[in-house]
Amino acid sequence: MPNWTRATHDFATNLLSALLPQSCFVCGGPAGAQAVCADCFAEFPALSEGLCPVCALASPQGQICGACLRKKPGFDATHALYPYEFPIRELIHGLKFDADFCVPRVFAVALRETAKRCLADCVVPVPVHPVRLAERGFNQALLLAKPVAQSLGVPLFRDALVKDRLSLAQAGLAREERLRNLQGAFRAQRSFAGMRVLVVDDVMTSGATLCEMAVALRAAGAVRVENLVLARTAAP
Ligand SMILES: [Zn+2]
Ligand SMILES: [Zn+2]
Incomplete structure (x- = not known):
């Protein structure tokens, strides 16, 4: 879709949802x-203290x-907003399949x-x-990363890392298999020399994906890597 068409479409969608x-x-x-x-918003589940x-x-x-003491992950810190349970899980599922779904707005303040x-x-x-991007048409993590970068007043590097291989679907794999499935899955396309990087995603499950991201970012010079995820699954 050309930019102006998308802009008009976004404007019309926003106007409609407001009216x-x-x-x-x-x-x-x-x-x-x-x-x-x-x-319902006030009753969103909270992560335990x-x-x-x-x-x-x-x-x-x-x-x-x-x-984490036994084996430090590639990243330095993780900030999670909600436990991965009803209705957060269902909202995130909606976000994956409908870019116009107002999930980013629901979560933007938090x-x-x-x-x-x-x-x-x-x-x-x-x-x-x-391949997944072509099937889906958008990256749900990017929808969440935009308000985060805006509020911090720092640049958003949307295509800074590429996924090299189409890894098998992660769901249903044991943790060891997940890690093997992801080996070398990401590659940085730019330098992150001396930078503190905040990685944004919708759900953190085993942490294997974020670990591989952090490895790729450090290889590109990052000095610190933090994660910000909408939802965190409980320990396996
Ligand atoms: Zn309600
Ligand atoms: Zn830990």
Whole structure:
């Protein structure tokens, strides 16, 4: 779609969603111009207190967890907004299959708030393989990364990393298999010399993808890598 057509389309979509009352994605009640009504939004699940600052899994008193102490992941810190459960899981699923779905707007305020705690000179969304991108038409991590970069006032490097291989679908693979599946999956297309990089994604599961991203970023000169994810799954 040419740029001006997309801009007109975006404008029309925004105007329509502002004029037409939406029904809440969670309860079906009136939600104004939002995807989720205020009541359901207020009841979004929260992550438990005390998370490992490196991998964002539950850890007593928020100490670095045993797994991260035994083997430090490629990244330095992970900031997660929500547990990966109802209705966050369903909202993210909607985001993957419908770019116009207003999920980024639902989460934008929380994303901006969390971004304030991140140390970053630039923001990088987790890329999707070109084949998947062609099937889907957009990268859902990029939709989330935009408001984050804006609020931090740092550049967004959207195509800075490429996914080299079309890895097998990660779901259903054991952690070891996931890591093997991702070996060398990412390659940086630019220098990150001396930079602190904030990587944005929708869901963090085993952390294997983010670990490989961090390895590629460090290989390109990054001095610090933090993750900002919308949702975190519980420990396996
Ligand atoms: Zn509702
Ligand atoms: Zn940890």
